[in-house]
Amino acid sequence: MLIEPVKKYPRKILIQASSPGKLSPHGISYPDIHQDGSTKMARILNFGSLNIDHVYQVPHFVRPGETLASRGYSSFVGGKGCNQSVALARAGAAVAHAGKVGHDGVWLKEFLAKTGVDASLTKISSASTGHAIIQVSGNGENSIILHGGANHDISPEDAAAALEKFGEGDWLLLQNEISSIPEIMRLAHARGLKIALNPAPISEELRDYPLDLVSTFILNEIEGSELSGEKEEEKIIAKLAALYPKAAIVLTLGSRGVRYKDAKQEFCAASEKVKAIDTTAAGDTFIGYFLADIIAESPVETALKNACKAAAICVTRKGAALSIPERKELAEKLISR
Secondary structure, eight states: OOOOOOOOOOOOOOOSSOOTTOBOTTSOBOOOOOTTSOOSSOOEEEEOOOEEEEEEEOSSOOOTTOOOOOSEEEEEEEOHHHHHHHHHHHHTOOEEEEEEEOGGGHHHHHHHHHTTOBOTTEEEOSSOOEEEEEEEOTTSOEEEEEEOGGGGOOOHHHHHHHHTTOOTTOEEEEOSSSSOHHHHHHHHHHTTOEEEEOOOSOOGGGGGSOGGGOSEEEEEHHHHHHHHSOOSHHHHHHHHHHHOTTSEEEEEOGGGOEEEEOSSOEEEEOOOOOOOSOOTTHHHHHHHHHHHHHHTTOOHHHHHHHHHHHHHHHTTSSSSGGGOOOHHHHHHOOOOO
16 A cells, blocks of 8 residues: 655644744744743653664574674664654654653763754763663564663652643653653643553553553554453454543554554554564654654544554664654655555
8 A cells, every 4th residue: 555645744843942933953943832831732742761772683583592693783872762752753743852861871862852852851860871782683573672771760750840841732652661650640641641651661560550541552462462461453452442441542563554443433554565674663653653643633544654654664774763754755755565
């Protein structure tokens, strides 16, 4: 299936303080933030991880007891939180990133700012920056080991400070790679934010989070199975919808596309067939583009199709954040099935 060229939404990028007419790195005017924290447009706060990714090209994933020579090594900006903020910005959303890095990761904050993300809520921790060891096999699949570092130095007080200028009509995006997530969720809900949760990686603690506060779950089959207790696609969707009837469920299915279900409607979208080089940021790219379109009040079907196309472009490139396409590329690159 070929995706029709997408609508070109105006890029609206948030900064902590601005004046009328001030331009972003992309040449677009920033919106003003009023003293009460409100703006004329919905914004999204991504409270997420920031990592340094160490990527190793390998013939296959390392087996227990095996020592394996890599075929190549690269380091990249990473972390699911970071990747999703970049995807949101490149998709045109007004996104701020809250989180922490160590003194060894200040350049990650600078990277976010250069991509159009408001990084003023990203603070410096005494802990080392989080990092990931990523194996990428010959067929483009990946296996990831995470070290939390500064991502686990986030307190409820940090959360309260970051949420001060956000309120009703705004969105909060969370993954499961930082500390104090339950407190962040409750504080955001109390301020009237809609909460989107990507429950990755799955953990035992996740089941104790106030998941009834979530507006939109975006998760893959493994995460959906763990959260629902079901194994089959249809049963996963049905069980999650029953457990969280007020939430939208977005279940990504890799090469089989994506399923969407809420209380009123249900959709499927096919993935585009491409030769995958690196799937590391595919899910993060999908999430950023999907939410950017939803915040821009696009139809769900359009958001799903655009997110699938952005993810398809992403996997044809190496790296994580650096592989995420700009919005204009969705219209320029026609990917055939």
